[in-house]
Amino acid sequence: MQYKKVTHVLFDLDGLLIDSEKLYTEAFETVCAKYGKTFTWMLKASLLGFQGYECADKIIKELSLPLTREEFMSECQTIYEKVFKNVELMPGAQKLVEHLYNKGVPIAIATSSSQESVDMKMQNHKSFLNYFHHITMGSSDPDVTKGKPDPAIFLVCASRFPDKPAPESCLVFEDAVNGVKAACAANMQVVAIPDPRIDKEQLKISTLVLNSLEEFQPELFGLPSYA
Template sequence: MPTTATLAAVLWDMDGTLIDSEPIWIAQQFAVAEQHGGTWSTEQGLALVGADMHDTALAVQAAGVDLEAAELVATLERAVIDSLHETVPWRPGARELLTALQQQGIPCAIATTSSHEMAALVAGAAPDGAISVVVGAEDVTRTKPSPEPYLRAAELLGVRIEHCVAVEDSSNGLASAMASGAATLAVPNDAVLPDAGDFTTWQTLAGRTVSDLAALLG
């Protein structure tokens, strides 16, 4: 049986996986649409879970929002960051697992399609020292579903990707994690996930242990 010694690192998606931020994103998409002449729906917001910010900007523009892409992205991200400064809505079991991993000396990274600034804010709100590396959208040449974010995170941690577990909640993220070579864990939230693939599904992180994560390497 694998042991925790075989687990080199855990690589975390952020939005919807570590933190329950998707409702915040969707609320801000509604606000931008209302303020700038567009129309929006929850279904449109959910369809963007796991998408990069370029695709998000295109979708919101297509819904009638009259803003340049860069301004639109900046407006959305600033509003979400402001919300996270007030409170970070951790997903069930996430903080507990981060604490347990930190106590056992297993490093963690965030690999996200959101900005480095936002990911650094979340890393700073995590249990002290638990998240030591952040890879945001601007830190890679290709975002998810490319494997580059996860490969970059493993590189910065100085570990082999095949000795890592990547935790995701979206189809794009799962594709990225699986292509990287990491053992891939899906924790469903708002997004519709594939029925099958080279990944394990847990319905929640609550109650899970470091040994449970390590066992995924087997």
């Protein structure tokens, strides 16, 4: 497989740089169980990459929960405030991000989360965020009109680098099918690092699929190698 040289790198956040997806699952399971409903992996898989209110709407609809969007999100928020204090970086995240930063590669984060959510999850990882030129937050950014799989978030994120790289010059890292679809729709190459339970068939549009950020070889995409 021949990969195209890139100059800029965009990272998803949840489930890719930080191990937060299991904490979202914990919150959704807890709230659903309160109303006698089961939050399944199948439902979870369909939500990956969605903005917060989209997740709430779909869970309420699929499980017929007796809650409004606001009530559901408020109950989840209470749990988030407890569990997100302990979120950890994913294996290989610190090494890769630090390496690209030190080599002068422009990097940014494109997350469906809101500013408030990012602040809460990254409260113990503030220095890690300093490596990134900027963060585009889908749920609180007026320029991001639609959530993934729409390409809006990646196109907006790329446009905020001072040199405004062409989409073809950007490499995206994603863990979710909706995120992979969004990157492809933006005409960017995409490295998928999915939850092992995701059906590989859904990821075949990815440029490359890895088990972990630790496996990534920057030189494949014309980026400075670790050596």
